[in-house]
Amino acid sequence: MKRACVIGWPIAHSRSPLIHQFWLRTYGIEGSYTKEAVRPEDLKAFIGSLKERGFAGCNVTVPHKEAVFSLAEIKSSSAVAVGAANTLWLEGDALACANTDSYGFMANLDQSAPHWRASRGPIMILGAGGSARAVIHGFLEAGREDIRVFNRSIERAEATARHFGARVTAWAWDIRNDHTADVSVVVNTTTLGMNGVGDPEIDFSRAGRDVVVADIVYVPLETPLLSSARRYGLTGVDGLGMLLHQAVPGFEKWFGVRPEVTRELYNLIAENIREA
Ligand SMILES: NC(=O)c1ccc[n+]([C@@H]2O[C@H](COP(=O)([O-])OP(=O)(O)OC[C@H]3O[C@@H](n4cnc5c(N)ncnc54)[C@H](OP(=O)(O)O)[C@@H]3O)[C@@H](O)[C@H]2O)c1
Incomplete structure (x- = not known):
């Protein structure tokens, strides 16, 4: 056995x-x-x-x-x-x-929102912890050129950008909403929203209608970020699919x-x- x-x-x-x-x-x-x-x-x-x-x-x-x-x-x-x-x-x-988190995230994104691959805009990553690195690796493997990491402690975002090279850049957490009009995919890799505590507070009012919003937090399944994206008619991808695919x-x-x-x-x- x-x-x-x-x-x-x-x-x-x-x-x-x-x-x-x-x-x-x-x-x-x-x-x-x-x-x-x-x-x-x-x-x-x-x-x-x-x-x-x-x-x-x-x-x-x-x-x-x-x-x-x-x-x-x-x-x-x-x-x-x-x-x-x-x-x-x-x-x-x-x-x-x-x-396998990197594979799991991308496989789930491809299954749940395949049209993300047709987009060309920057990728917004919220968070710079271990799972952020897995997600960034996935987007780099998929050939994306402009991956922007927003993190509460900027030093950690900078370390992540240095680790991956020029296609990944570090940004201050407080200016994340200045970028929502340009990005094509938004991914929450912070713990904000987990167990109903916190919210990354992304303002989608200026986001393009084909923007895909993914949360890797999966408890609860419908996080504040996903609820907010859906209110604007955007495609939301929950974190449970990543857990299964990984x-x-x-x-x-x-x-x-x-x-x-x-x-x-x-x-x-x-x-x-x-x-x-
Ligand atoms: N779906 C899946 O299969 C899957 C797989 C792996 C992980 N996850 C989930 O992903 C989440 C992150 O995991 P991880 O291992 O990457 O955690 P981690 O290494 O501890 O990183 C946590 C991240 O959250 C940020 N953060 C925490 N509190 C914050 C706040 N109040 N405001 C702004 N940012 C805050 C941290 O910022 P600082 O650097 O400033 O502290 C850091 O970027 C967890 O909820 C985990 O359950 C899901």
Whole structure:
């Protein structure tokens, strides 16, 4: 029986088992996917013994994403771009890692609002944390030339811009609404809106009608940013789709089947979020 898991500290909140267990059932695979609470001081020993523990690999969540990136012997380009990993697997005896948030974000954007690719305007990224780097990497891979990062602490936006090079620029948080008339895609990667707390407060009154607005926060599903975008008739893309798509590459590595993100899976996790 093939086994995989998600590791973090704490780990109780993770919805990854719901996603992977749905696919195991759907494809009739005899396998398991569990939650494993791993303290930071035990991380190295845990991932060094994945094989002995019978795991083909694992997902990785807070606070271990940077540490596993350092520990892995084979690093995918996505993990190198972000400097952190969320998916581990074994290649022979070597530990390999990837950051699938970048793939997950872009796959969801393509599925939910494919017309974004026809646009040419700048991309507005709100936030400069770990997930912002994953999203920026996705837009760079898609060939975008003008990616503007707005962050509360400008130093972090500047560090992000330096990390990626000339196509990514750093901007002060307070002037974000001066740019809404030009941009083609707006992405919230801050924690604003999470659990109903805060709002990035974007004024869409001057935005073009084909602007796509994505929020990677997925609790609640309809964030203040998405509600505000929809009030102006703009296309909104929620964060749950990213969560589902980012799980695809790991499942395929561990269980040998590339799973589909279906409406049934979306509804299952959406219901779990609404009940929380
Ligand atoms: N949908 C998905 O699959 C998915 C995947 C990954 C993450 N997420 C979600 O994405 C969010 C961010 O995750 P992360 O790992 O990137 O977090 P992070 O590294 O801690 O970054 C947090 C970001 O939010 C900004 N921020 C926090 N409070 C703010 C405020 N009051 N005003 C303005 N900016 C504020 C921070 O700005 P400073 O730099 O100034 O502190 C920083 O840019 C979380 O809600 C997480 O759940 C979703």
